[in-house]
Amino acid sequence: MIGRRLRTVAVFGVVALGCTACAGAGGPSTVIQQSELVGDWGNDAGARLHVSADHTATADGIDHAAPDYGCATASTAVSWDFLVRTVGESSLSVVRAATEGRYIELGIDAGSGLRGSCDLTAAVQRDDQGLNLCLVVDMDQTCTAEELLRRDRWSVTVSEGSIRTG
Template identity: 40%
Template sequence: MSTSARRWSALVAALAWACVACADAGGDAARIDQSALTGEWSSPGGARLRLRADRGMTGESLNSAMLGGTSCPDTATGRWSFFSSPDDSGFMFADDTFTSGDAISVRIDDPKDSCLLSVQVRRDEHGLNLCLVEDLDSGCSAEELLRLEPVTPTGQVAK
């Protein structure tokens, strides 16, 4: 094999490995009800998302949980709602009356930039996880997945 062919093969192998490393993680879509969703979710990269039963939310280091970056603020407060199931054309809408779902809309209070943030609910071999996206057709890597933090009997988040 020529030097050029070996370099080309090495480049193709490196790109294939990079694609595997960035592949969607998190498993299959999963429905979750409001009571199971509320709590503090965190990612290995340091992102934290607190979803409250009153539909309020706070987030910190959110950009570390967004594949490829985002126009959304890194620290945010706002409100969340479940999306409807898609109709035949794929259209979905968010509504505060929905009490369960597999996708969530997050409305950021006073965003400085255009920020449309959605959350995919997934289940893998480790349990439920959340994937923050600006486009529901996008995905997350394992580093970006948020998992619910365990709560101690006294109601404190275990660190």
């Protein structure tokens, strides 16, 4: 009996360890404020996303952040909105007035005229390196560490006489 219990605990432990790898990279989901989202995001593989306060964005090299993405990998016609759960709703909805969220919808105009056919979702996460965005086609997907977008450490912003990097 003790041997069987020990085997059960051992198998459960191995399954539990295996499932932590299933969670993907980037850490737990977290809320991001609009002021934290605005700016340049990228990864070492070459994916770049510039998010503006007016709910527009530009993207380049998106296939380096979302390998399953089947649309054009560069676009200057991107809109973004927070996806939030509204009172009484079980699903997430785009809410233009939201100023924070755990998920962001990127509406990408791929020239097809079909709104939504090339949209992506950015899951906001936080790990020991800080905030990151995981771009996915399907919200059940996860990212590898190499696919995560992080605040672009190479951008330089000049503001009121001071220079800030990343």
